Amino acid sequence: MRIGTRTFVAAALSALLVLAGCSSPQEQAATEQKLDPANPVQVEVWTYYAGHQQQAFEDLIADFNATKGKEIGVSVTHASQGGVNDLAAAVTASAEELVGSAPMPSIFLSYSDTAFVIDGMGKVADLDPYFTAEEKNAFIDSFLAEGDFAGDGGLKVLPISKATETIQINMTDWEVFAQETGSTLDEFETIEGITALAQRYYEWTDAQTPEADDGKPFFGRDSIANYLLTGSKQLGHELFAVKDGVCTPDIDKDTMRSLWDNYYVPFVNGYFSAEGRYRSDAIKTGDLVSYLGSSSSVVYFPSEVTVDDQTSYPIEFGALEAPRFAEGVACAPQQGAGFVVTKSDERTELACVEFLKWLTEKEQNTSFSIEAGYIPVTKEACTYENIAAAANEMEETHENYLINLEATLQTVSDGVYANAPFEGGVEARVVLENSLSDKAAADRAVVVEAVAAGEGREEAVARLNTDENFEAWLESFTADLMATVSA
Structure with a gap:
């Protein structure tokens, strides 16, 4: 047991499995009917982020809109709904179409319990068909499994950043x-x-x-x-x-x-x-x-x-x-909310998935996770070497984050659980x-x-x-x- 040392390497987290996967039906359809940069899809995201986390997330959205989003035809906006409970209440009210509630967002941040309730209303998109086997294998297994409510390989919640x-x-x-x-x-x-x-x-x-x-x-x-x-x-x-x-x-x-x-x-x-x-x-x-x-x-x-x-x-x-x-x-x-995509038309769901895939790429996911005080969700990104290197290059990284990092990764490597x-x-x-x-x-x-x-x-x-x-x-x-x- 060590405090704050930098020698830890969690092989279970750092080994990136490379498995071949076939294109999904949605991806094949997207090839025939691509997103149109001239007519971008508008994607609204609801979170409970505030303060530093909110600013970090909105900076990423601005980056996406100016780069990948502009290239493929996706424009993302963000609205914070207050705290965790405020967001859950707002999303539930929207799903139930209560008087005075806003329309459901394209994407919302959620813990699995709330997502399970909304899914029971038939309003959560299954993201599994949008990901190849190789793309899914990039995620830490237990993080991805949390979004599989029925145990049938579905993906109702996509992990973004995690904690223990x-x-x-x-x-x-x-x-x-x-x-x-x-x-x-x-x-x-x-x-x-x-x-x-x-x-x-x-x-x-x-x-x-x-x-x-x-x-x-x-x-x-x-x-x-x-x-x-x-x-x-x-x-x-x-x-x-x-x-x-x-x-x-x-x-x-x-x-x-x-x-x-x-x-x-x-x-x-x-x-x-x-x-x-x-x-x-x-x-x-x-x-x-x-x-x-x-x-x-x-x-x-x-x-x-x-x-x-x-x-x-x-x-x-x-x-x-x-x-x-x-x-x-x-x-x-195993802690940390993930993103849920509201069930809609294929083009809108594809636009949401393109943003989320970009958000979980190594560079973006590592920087945002550090800013939020969490750890990344892919095997390639969630290593001490990658996180520490990125944190040391970022301004105002809290020193306690790096002191705590080894203990966090060791705990995850030993075994985490989400019911x-x-x-x-x-x-x-x-x-x-x-x-x-x-x-x-x-x-x-x-x-x-x-x-x-x-x-x-x-x-x-x-x-x-x-x-x-x-x-x-x-x-x-x-x-x-x-x-x-x-x-």
């Missing part, structure tokens, strides 16, 4: 703790190792004050849904097991107990925390040393800790690949995000109140960390989850 989760660390405070306790970065490799580190850190900070039970938390997670999904998968059970668009949750009691023991138990003890909207907020105040978050979020990692109005100090950033259970297989979340979409998937993920985290937060509050009243932390936790409490939560969690998938 990485461990992000305040190395300045870590070094002090590590030197005094003998802790090592290798302990971050497993979920159990992180739990042990967090307990050790709590006890180490607790011993530095005369008061009892006032240790500090060490670790947090930005997404509990990701923890439950990938943790279950690591231990051999697919929590969202989907076949033909129908989800039958595989809720294994022993697996759920492992997940409970390595989140709920350290959380109610005060070893973990979830302060702030994101865990980087607690890094900034010095209330956490490390967390697991999206690899694209490293640009928000603070450069200093602000203790109070008078006290602050600079910190160094470090990153490691996502952890796994000691007895589990490697599995981290297949299904009806009720959005609601089911809400249950995953809230059920365990809300339970842990509520019971942590009980412990804090008990300690304030004079009870020892261990005694207060022991009253809550019982088989009965776990089983009651599991029963409630199961009922809530099943209600979303059977509604």
Whole structure:
């Protein structure tokens, strides 16, 4: 395990397979009826990009319109619809033709759950016929597979840029703790190792004050849904097991107990925390040393800790690949929306595909991915050497991006996972995000109140960390989850 070195080469990502492929029927038709530069097709794209991402995307559109688009007869415009949820709501309203909604765009940015809903209305184009076997083989397999809803080789979502989760660390405070306790970065490799580190850190900070039970938390997670999904998968059970668009949750009691023991138990003890909207907020105040978050979020990692109005100090950033259970297989979340083409006439769909193919070419895809904080989606582009070289040539590339890059690529190389979409998937993920985290937060509050009243932390936790409490939560969690998938 290494931090910020530049020696990593992921052979699984860098090997570009070259397979011959026949022209598709759409391409053959396009040969007979080409796009006309004198009568360009107008393509409207909706995204949720804002700020720097929006500017980077619109710069690419301007480049395309002035070059490839002008040459073949395609003109692209862009409109940001606000946040992720705003975009999903706008696209859904357009697909349902609600009063006051705008016509559907030619292309829209979407996660698979929303795209699956729109596809169910018959309004998503299958892009598979527009790509040769060679062109599809250029993409990283798991990225492309996410757009195959039915498992029949279809392509309803084209990947543009991707992310996963990485461990992000305040190395300045870590070094002090590590030197005094003998802790090592290798302990971050497993979920159990992180739990042990967090307990050790709590006890180490607790011993530095005369008061009892006032240790500090060490670790947090930005997404509990990701923890439950990938943790279950690591231990051999697919929590969202989907076949033909129908989800039958595989809720294994022993697996759920492992997940409970390595989140709920350290959380109610005060070893973990979830302060702030994101865990980087607690890094900034010095209330956490490390967390697991999206690899694209490293640009928000603070450069200093602000203790109070008078006290602050600079910190160094470090990153490691996502952890796994000691007895589990490697599995981290696959993140990042892709582009969906609205079903229309062949000429318009061809125009959309021409733009998307250009956007996923090595140079454009690499530069945009770096600007957005993500990684490229093709095997040729998604190598450390290519990304680092491009990043070093770009102005204002955030230094944390390159420090985090090796951990990101190693995590993807080890294995990433995205569950297949299904009806009720959005609601089911809400249950995953809230059920365990809300339970842990509520019971942590009980412990804090008990300690304030004079009870020892261990005694207060022991009253809550019982088989009965776990089983009651599991029963409630199961009922809530099943209600979303059977509604």
